[in-house]
Amino acid sequence: MAFYEQHIHPKPTTFLSKYIFSYDHKVIGKQFLWYGIFFLFVGGLMALMIRWTLAFPGQPFPVIGQFLFPESGGAVPPDTYAMLFTMHGTIMIFYAITPILIGAFGNFCIPLMIGARDMAFPLLNMLSFHIAALSGIILLGSLFTPLGAAAGGWTSYPTLSTLIGSPGVGQTFWSLAIFVLGVSSIMGAVNYITTIITLRAPGMGYFDMPLTIWGLGLTAVLNAIFLPVLGSGVMLLIFDRVFGTTFFLAGAAATTGTGDPILFQHVFWIFGHPEVYILILPAWGIVSDLLSFFARKPAFASRATALSMTAITILSTVVYGHHMFTTQMSPLLTQTFMTLTMTISIPSAIFFANWLGTIWKGSIRFHTPMLFSLGVVFVFGLGGLTGLYLATVTTDLYLHDTYFVVGHFHYTMAASVLLGGFAAVYFWMPKMFGTMLNEFWGKVHFWITMMGLNGVFFGMMLVGYGGMHRRIYNPFIYEFTQKLIPLNTFTTWSAIIMGLSQIIFVVNFVHAVFFKKEKATANPWEVGTLEWTIPSPAPHYNFKDIPVVKCGPHEYGNPNLTDGRDFQYQTEELV
Amino acid sequence: MATGNLTLNEEKIEVRRRALTSSVAMSIVMVSFAMVFATLMLGYFAYRFTSEVWPPMGMQRVDLGLPTVSTVLILLSSLTYFLSESSFLQKNSKKFKAYFWLTFALGIVFMAVQSWLWFSLKKNGLFVGSGVFASMIYGFTWIHAAHVVGGIVALLCLIPSVRNKREEVSTSLWLKNIGMYWHFLGIVWVIMYFSLFVY
Numbered sequence: 001m002a003f004y005e006q007h008i009h010p011k012p013t014t015f016l017s018k019y020i021f022s023y024d025h026k027v028i029g030k031q032f033l034w035y036g037i038f039f040l041f042v043g044g045l046m047a048l049m050i051r052w053t054l055a056f057p058g059q060p061f062p063v064i065g066q067f068l069f070p071e072s073g074g075a076v077p078p079d080t081y082a083m084l085f086t087m088h089g090t091i092m093i094f095y096a097i098t099p100i101l102i103g104a105f106g107n108f109c110i111p112l113m114i115g116a117r118d119m120a121f122p123l124l125n126m127l128s129f130h131i132a133a134l135s136g137i138i139l140l141g142s143l144f145t146p147l148g149a150a151a152g153g154w155t156s157y158p159t160l161s162t163l164i165g166s167p168g169v170g171q172t173f174w175s176l177a178i179f180v181l182g183v184s185s186i187m188g189a190v191n192y193i194t195t196i197i198t199l200r201a202p203g204m205g206y207f208d209m210p211l212t213i214w215g216l217g218l219t220a221v222l223n224a225i226f227l228p229v230l231g232s233g234v235m236l237l238i239f240d241r242v243f244g245t246t247f248f249l250a251g252a253a254a255t256t257g258t259g260d261p262i263l264f265q266h267v268f269w270i271f272g273h274p275e276v277y278i279l280i281l282p283a284w285g286i287v288s289d290l291l292s293f294f295a296r297k298p299a300f301a302s303r304a305t306a307l308s309m310t311a312i313t314i315l316s317t318v319v320y321g322h323h324m325f326t327t328q329m330s331p332l333l334t335q336t337f338m339t340l341t342m343t344i345s346i347p348s349a350i351f352f353a354n355w356l357g358t359i360w361k362g363s364i365r366f367h368t369p370m371l372f373s374l375g376v377v378f379v380f381g382l383g384g385l386t387g388l389y390l391a392t393v394t395t396d397l398y399l400h401d402t403y404f405v406v407g408h409f410h411y412t413m414a415a416s417v418l419l420g421g422f423a424a425v426y427f428w429m430p431k432m433f434g435t436m437l438n439e440f441w442g443k444v445h446f447w448i449t450m451m452g453l454n455g456v457f458f459g460m461m462l463v464g465y466g467g468m469h470r471r472i473y474n475p476f477i478y479e480f481t482q483k484l485i486p487l488n489t490f491t492t493w494s495a496i497i498m499g500l501s502q503i504i505f506v507v508n509f510v511h512a513v514f515f516k517k518e519k520a521t522a523n524p525w526e527v528g529t530l531e532w533t534i535p536s537p538a539p540h541y542n543f544k545d546i547p548v549v550k551c552g553p554h555e556y557g558n559p560n561l562t563d564g565r566d567f568q569y570q571t572e573e574l575v
Numbered sequence: 576m577a578t579g580n581l582t583l584n585e586e587k588i589e590v591r592r593r594a595l596t597s598s599v600a601m602s603i604v605m606v607s608f609a610m611v612f613a614t615l616m617l618g619y620f621a622y623r624f625t626s627e628v629w630p631p632m633g634m635q636r637v638d639l640g641l642p643t644v645s646t647v648l649i650l651l652s653s654l655t656y657f658l659s660e661s662s663f664l665q666k667n668s669k670k671f672k673a674y675f676w677l678t679f680a681l682g683i684v685f686m687a688v689q690s691w692l693w694f695s696l697k698k699n700g701l702f703v704g705s706g707v708f709a710s711m712i713y714g715f716t717w718i719h720a721a722h723v724v725g726g727i728v729a730l731l732c733l734i735p736s737v738r739n740k741r742e743e744v745s746t747s748l749w750l751k752n753i754g755m756y757w758h759f760l761g762i763v764w765v766i767m768y769f770s771l772f773v774y
Contacts, residue, residue, distance in 0.1 A: 120596050120600065121596075121600065186607050189603070189607075190600050190603045190604055190607075191600075193599070193600075193603050194596055194599045194600045194603065197599050198592075198595060198596050198599060224603050224606060224607050225606060225607070225610055226610070227607070228607045228608065228610035228611040228614070229610055229611075229613075229614045231611060232610075232611050232612075232614035232615055232718075233614065235718065236615075236618070236714060239710070239714050239717075240710075243703055243713075244703050244704040245703055245704065245709075245710035245713065245714050246704060246706055246707055246710050247618070247707060247710050247711075247714065258706060258707060259706075259707045259710065260621070260622070260707075263618055263621060263622075266617075266621075267614055267617075267618065270614075
């Protein structure tokens with residue numbers, strides 16, 4: 001139930017108030033979308049350079065290599081390689097996935113799907129984007145510092161990230177950028193939670209919210225609780241680097257009284273494990289909704305799905321130790337963390353079964369958003385199952401720090417979230433920009449992406465199982481890895497295909513946003529949630545009259561429906 | 576008359592809206608801030624409980640004098656803030672203003688004493704780089720001080736209320752929300768005082 005009704009604000013008229021300093025959640029969502037897509041390109045290019053180096057060590061990177069690395073004849077030099085994987089991870093996690101899934105779709109969907117006119121705090125929302133932009137500038141600026149950007153991995157473990165490991169100012173910039181971005185995300189989280197609690201349309205209980213909102217809300221809860229932990233950690237790291245404290249510096253002989261590098265790992269993973277759920281929860285929510293929308297069936301056990309997501313959110317806070325099995329933790333602790341981690345399989349299995357239950361015997365419409373959603377089901381299933389081997393102490397001791405880990409977390413975090421993000425873009429495109437993306441090219445984009453993506457990440461898991469370690473510039477100096485060269489070449493070609501296929505999306509997207517004449521109808525997908533009751537694109541006030549919600553978000557295929565429709569709007573009484 | 580009643584009613588709804596929204600949001604903000612300091616305390620206790628002697632490496636304990644003064648000051652400022660808020664609610668404008676400025680002054684004096692503490696530590700040979708004990712004393716008090724500066728800036732946001740330039744209901748909400756933060760800083764300092772300096 002809404003606590004109150006927001007006023008309709010006058011329409012902004014100037015360029016600045018409309019596109020730059022906009023208070024409108026939809027515009028801020030689009031700002032985050034462009035921001036995320038830009039960083040997705042930067043991070044993706046870095047990924048291709050990493051892959052190129054692993055498949056063709058010492059050979060010049062095509063086209064732009066000569067320009068970027070003139071001193072090594074166009075090949076990626078070893079120190080740059082470390083920077084590339086560090087910045088690739090950082091950019092993809094904090095500057096691409098977070099802005100697209102949470103920043104763009106969080107901002108865009110929350111007020112529209114719960115029947116509000118805007119966020120609870122529009123000014124805070126605007127500041128949140130501008131602070132994120134500042135953080136992006138700091139991070140990109142670090143690429144141009146004398147010793148280059150941060151090169152200690154996205155986890156920035158000391159001693160790699162202290163002045164001993166990274167003497168350049170790049171690592172300090174990295175820490176500062178993450179801190180600033182954390183502030184931005186917390187501001188967003190405060191806004192999201194407050195909006196969801198106070199601004200739901202009359203009649204909308206928590207279980208009448210679409211599962212997308214559940215996912216985004218739970219993400220915001222995790223953000224508000226755990227980003228400050230990372231904030232503290234990187235702030236102490238900055239103190240170590242700038243003011244000479246010794247929190248994470250163990251002395252040459254590590255006598256008592258010096259700091260402890262492992263402490264940073266604890267702080268980092270207390271944040272870091274919830275972070276992986278911060279990234280995946282919005283995608284889960286979106287997919288749970290889209291599967292029902294396009295299977296034309298009510299979401300199977302949607303309450304159980306919502307509650308399993310909540311259970312996972314809670315469990316995610318107590319499993320972080322599984323990232324640190326090899327840090328000489330006490331066996332009692334490793335076993336505890338292993339058991340707790342395994343417990344996550346139970347709620348995961350519940351909502352995964354619910355997904356399958358939703359599409360079971362549905363009249364599935366294979367539109368592009370549905371293809372991407374089914375893609376998420378596939379890659380998340382694969383990624384989730386391979387997680388069990390990493391959660392088990394005995395197998396993790398072998399697999400730790402190999403490419404198996406890289407493959408696993410790319411399947412769960414990167415592939416699922418990327419496909420989920422694309423599903424969301426294709427799905428909400430008419431409401432965001434007023435035009436549809438081209439279906440044919442959308443499907444081509446899906447299939448090439450899906451094949452490329454599985455080639456890359458499955459290849460990674462195989463070479464990892466074969467023993468190839470991550471973060472090594474040239475793993476093939478070891479005899480046992482030389483047999484893995486063909487597999488690495490295959491992985492790289494898959495990555496190149498996947499990377500190039502994104503051009504299809506970019507062309508399709510830019511065309512639809514700027515050049516397409518044909519306008520979308522108000523409800524092209526025939527979906528009943530609140531955002532589809534208003535015109536496309538959504539007007540700046542969203543709802544002229546605040547809607548009154550009378551049924552759930554997934555009412556499809558009700559045999560009592562008579563007027564030729566197979567769905568009903570949330571504003572209609574259940575027939 | 577009817578329109579008059581309606582406006583009154585709308586005003587009530589507006590007040591209720593702002594009260595509810597801000598209390599929800601401030602609670603979340605407080606959780607976030609609490610996690611910042613909880614992380615620091617986690618780190619502190621990890622060192623404290625695993626170290627055989629404390630302070631380590633033969634370092635001297637910090638003299639309790641100045642931290643105690645700080646503790647008294649910040650607790651007093653919480654008290655004066657509380658008195659200021661309750662005088663406002665009792666519509667005693669004079670007392671409200673007096674206690675507000677007293678709170679503000681106590682905040683500034685607290686910062687002065689903290690700076691004095693840092694200088695005296697340095698004079699006694701405890702430098703930022705002298706091991707993890709010094710790092711924690713300096714680092715944690717810096718972070719707390721930065722938040723106190725934020726709190727003082729927040730107090731400045733109350734000046735329109737003090738100068739009667741803000742509606743009564745608005746002021747009561749501002750007072751309540753900034754109060755949550757100000758008292759929070761006091762609680763954090765007391766925890767830090769007992770764990771870092773006394774224990």
